[in-house]
Amino acid sequence: MRLILLPQSLDQVFHNEPRKRLGVLSLFCMLSLIYGAIFLPYLPLSSGLLGHDYALHFPNLLVGYYWALQNNYWSIPWFTPATCGGMAYYADLNVAYFSAPQVLTLFVSPLRAIQITFMLFAFIGMWGTYRLMRVAFGASRTASVIAAALFLFNGFYAHRMLIGHLTFHAFALTPLLMAMLLPRAGKAMPAIGEALIRACIAGMCLGYMFHSGMIHAIPPVLMACAIVILIHGMRFDFQAWSWALLAGAGLLSLGVSAGKLYAALSLANAFPRDFYKLPGADNIAQLLWAVFSSVFWRPSPDVLVNSDWSQVRHEWEYGLTLAPVFIVYYIYRERMKNVLRLPSRGFVERTGLARGVAGVFIGILLLTPLALNFYAPGWNTFLKQLPYFSSSSSLLRFFCLYIPVIIVGVALAIDRKPRSDVQLRLKVALVALAVIIVQNAITNRDYYSAQTYDPSAIIAEYLRASNEATIRPVNRIEAAGISSSPNDTLAHGGSALPCYQPMFGYRLEKFPLGQLQPGPIFSARESFLNFKNPACYLFPKENKCTPGDHFAVSQIEEAQALAAYRPFAFQQPASQILATNISIASSLACLFGLALGGFFWRRVRRLKTMLL
Numbered sequence: 051m052r053l054i055l056l057p058q059s060l061d062q063v064f065h066n067e068p069r070k071r072l073g074v075l076s077l078f079c080m081l082s083l084i085y086g087a088i089f090l091p092y093l094p095l096s097s098g099l100l101g102h103d104y105a106l107h108f109p110n111l112l113v114g115y116y117w118a119l120q121n122n123y124w125s126i127p128w129f130t131p132a133t134c135g136g137m138a139y140y141a142d143l144n145v146a147y148f149s150a151p152q153v154l155t156l157f158v159s160p161l162r163a164i165q166i167t168f169m170l171f172a173f174i175g176m177w178g179t180y181r182l183m184r185v186a187f188g189a190s191r192t193a194s195v196i197a198a199a200l201f202l203f204n205g206f207y208a209h210r211m212l213i214g215h216l217t218f219h220a221f222a223l224t225p226l227l228m229a230m231l232l233p234r235a236g237k238a239m240p241a242i243g244e245a246l247i248r249a250c251i252a253g254m255c256l257g258y259m260f261h262s263g264m265i266h267a268i269p270p271v272l273m274a275c276a277i278v279i280l281i282h283g284m285r286f287d288f289q290a291w292s293w294a295l296l297a298g299a300g301l302l303s304l305g306v307s308a309g310k311l312y313a314a315l316s317l318a319n320a321f322p323r324d325f326y327k328l329p330g331a332d333n334i335a336q337l338l339w340a341v342f343s344s345v346f347w348r349p350s351p352d353v354l355v356n357s358d359w360s361q362v363r364h365e366w367e368y369g370l371t372l373a374p375v376f377i378v379y380y381i382y383r384e385r386m387k388n389v390l391r392l393p394s395r396g397f398v399e400r401t402g403l404a405r406g407v408a409g410v411f412i413g414i415l416l417l418t419p420l421a422l423n424f425y426a427p428g429w430n431t432f433l434k435q436l437p438y439f440s441s442s443s444s445l446l447r448f449f450c451l452y453i454p455v456i457i458v459g460v461a462l463a464i465d466r467k468p469r470s471d472v473q474l475r476l477k478v479a480l481v482a483l484a485v486i487i488v489q490n491a492i493t494n495r496d497y498y499s500a501q502t503y504d505p506s507a508i509i510a511e512y513l514r515a516s517n518e519a520t521i522r523p524v525n526r527i528e529a530a531g532i533s534s535s536p537n538d539t540l541a542h543g544g545s546a547l548p549c550y551q552p553m554f555g556y557r558l559e560k561f562p563l564g565q566l567q568p569g570p571i572f573s574a575r576e577s578f579l580n581f582k583n584p585a586c587y588l589f590p591k592e593n594k595c596t597p598g599d600h601f602a603v604s605q606i607e608e609a610q611a612l613a614a615y616r617p618f619a620f621q622q623p624a625s626q627i628l629a630t631n632i633s634i635a636s637s638l639a640c641l642f643g644l645a646l647g648g649f650f651w652r653r654v655r656r657l658k659t660m661l662l
Contacts, residue, residue, distance in 0.1 A: 074180070074191060081199055082173055088490055092212045092498050093165055100503045103214025104164075105535030106550055108508040109133070110145050111160040112540065114152045115512060116521040116615045123156065126309070126630070128620075129584040131524040131613045132540035134549040135566045136582035136601075141313035142553055146217055146262040159512050161505060167219050168211050175222030176202040179454075182225045183461045186282060188235025190465050192479045196377075197461035199483055201225060203490050205349075205369030206450045212498050213364040217263030224271050224454055227255040228278050231295050239291045246647035249295050250640045253302025257637075260307040269438070270451035272300075273415050277455050280408045285462070288404055305636030312629035316588045318441070320597045321553055321560040326443040328434055329357035330425030337424060344368045345452055346375050348493070356425050358443065363497045365446050368453060371489040373482040374460045380478050381463045416455070419448035443556075503535060511541035523614040527580055529568045545571070562598025571613060574603050581609050585620035592621035 094100045100108075109132060117127040127147055130139040139145055146152060150170070154163035179201040183194040210218040230252040233240060240248070259268050279292045304311070331337035331353045340350035349366035422433070422445040433439045464475060515521060528544030536546035547568060554561040564582075571581040578600040586595040601609040611618035 074195065077195060078176060081202055084487055085172060085202055086169055089208050093168060095499060098506060099501055100505055101212050101214035101501045102503050104505060105503045105537060106144055107214060107216040108160050108505050109537035109540055111152060111155050112508050112512055113139060114147050115155045118156055119519060119521055120615045129612055132545055133537055134551050135527050135545050135547060136584045136612060137551060138317050138584050138587045140310060141317045141588055143265050143314050144217065144263055144552060149262045151216060159509050161509055171219045171222035172202055175225055178226030178229055179457060182229040185234055186229055186232035189461050192476055193461040193464040196464060196479050196482055197457045199486050200370055200373065200457045203486050204453050205367040206453055209364050209367035218267060220259040220262040220264045221267055223255045223258060227252050228275055231275060231279060231292050232282050233289060236286050243647045246643050249298045250643040252295060252299035254640050256299055256303030257306030261310060266447045267450055270448045274451045274454045277412050277415050278458055280412050281458060284405050284408050302636060302640060305632050309630035309633035312626050313588055317553060320587060323441040323555055325559060327356050327358050328430055328439065328442060329354040329444060330423050330430060332425045334424060337420060341449060345370055346372055356430060361444060361446060365444060368449050370453065370456060371486050373485040374456055376485060377460050377478060377482050378463055419451055422448055507538045507541040521615050524571060526570050527566060527568050564598050577603050579603060579609055589622055592623050
């Protein structure tokens with residue numbers, strides 16, 4: 051029976067533009083409620099436990115809160131006494147001090163901050179995807195809503211947050227970043243005011259990704275941006291200004307991140323992690339099936355060889371459900387020939403050569419994650435010699451590149467149905483939406499139900515510190531084992547030994563233990579305190595020491611300041627001071643650029659209104 055009563059699109063559900071927007075917003079709120087109902091029960095579990103990698107981030111959030119209580123929040127917390135007997139903090143790539151979760155802890159507990167961050171950034175990702183498709187690609191509301199739902203429920207973001215990879219919450223900014231780089235569908239270069247706003251927002255998105263610690267996903271995100279720009283050019287017109295915006299955003303993000311980047315490189319150079327094997331699949335068929343299964347069906351079993359440890363389930367979570375497969379099959383069954391076919395609305399069609407070159411580059415970029423995760427002895431040796439890959443222990447995260455690219459392709463496929471089949475298009479979209487929700491709801495997540503981190507000690511100490519407005523200084527090196535995680539000892543005034551610090555290796559292979567031992571931090575032994583000077587990790591030459599050195603007895607005041615989460619005097623190279631000042635200047639420039647861009651944009655629009 052033909053669905054003659056089915057509206058032809060979401061545009062026909064409501065009668066005017068405000069109602070259409072309100073309808074989409076209501077749908078987004080409903081999807082967010084369903085999303086929260088599925089995933090929030092894991093943050094935390096009914097037992098109060100969380101994903102095991104929150105054992106790293108909850109103590110870091112408490113350290114950041116201590117610092118804000120003792121000092122101005124906007125001052126840089128260079129070091130922490132709470133990890134490994136004294137450790138670099140701001141330079142640690144796993145520390146996201148200038149980020150939403152840390153800011154939220156100024157007002158709510160770390161657990162509540164994680165929950166708010168999870169839902170807030172999920173909504174930002176959904177809205178950013180809708181804007182990307184609706185404005186940049188001129189997609190229908192039906193296709194744009196399905197694209198937004200697909201990104202909202204993508205397995206990479208959700209399950210990384212469930213397992214405790216807090217640094218990956220910035221992945222949700224990817225669609226917004228893409229939307230800022232692309233012109234409105236079929237339009238030429240925007241006015242200078244709008245272009246300035248776009249560059250600043252894109253630069254701030256990239257800068258935030260770095261400050262949040264999402265180091266491993268930034269390269270695939272940039273590759274995905276390049277693919278989407280090429281797709282946009284093939285669909286409408288190739289415009290150089292999108293690449294100029296990407297370059298400008300990259301420069302702005304480097305400026306915003308310069309201070310942390312320089313310090314992080316100093317720490318990483320002192321403790322390179324080039325001793326890990328680089329895993330890969332030695333069977334291309336197995337690798338292809340593993341990727342297909344992880345993206346569309348269920349996380350793949352580990353198929354990698356040459357690995358120091360198994361790549362467990364959360365490393366294979368990229369799920370977009372079977373909805374994209376269903377949509378593409380149904381559309382192509384109706385003799386769909388080319389998703390990227392140019393619409394006949396007066397846009398300039400480029401030469402076949404330009405489109406062919408773009409297609410080749412898209413193919414190369416899409417094959418890159420597969421190549422990086424393929425194992426052959428010679429190829430593996432070559433990768434281990436490259437700067438970025440030499441310190442990597444897994445390159446599976448490059449598969450997150452496929453998430454936004456597939457979503458864009460699926461949304462374009464929905465809109466390529468002939469106008470006479472709009473009812474069928476909406477029917478396909480509704481079924482796809484049902485598949486997305488149902489598949490996520492029935493997925494077995496026993497792996498995430500068996501997580502072991504207990505945040506109760508950190509939460510209790512946060513509540514005490516919040517009520518009393520006082521910190522608990524570190525007074526001893528404490529043998530790990532009294533808490534569910536070694537780093538939780540800071541809640542009792544201790545600094546754990548051994549500690550949980552991936553910068554030294556997952557098994558602390560590079561940790562310079564020296565004479566550090568359980569006991570009071572101010573006990574002297576051979577004229578040195580039982581407390582490490584973390585400035586030696588970052589700037590050993592300037593501070594006349596070597597990484598891992600302890601505070602001398604003569605540096606008792608500096609040690610006392612560090613133990614109380616206060617700044618202490620140490621020497622920085624001129625290049626670090628310059629990088630820090632560049633970060634401050636670039637951040638202010640982004641804010642000024644947004645204001646200036648808004649001013650110019652309004653003036654230009656007013657001028658057009660007067661002249662036309």
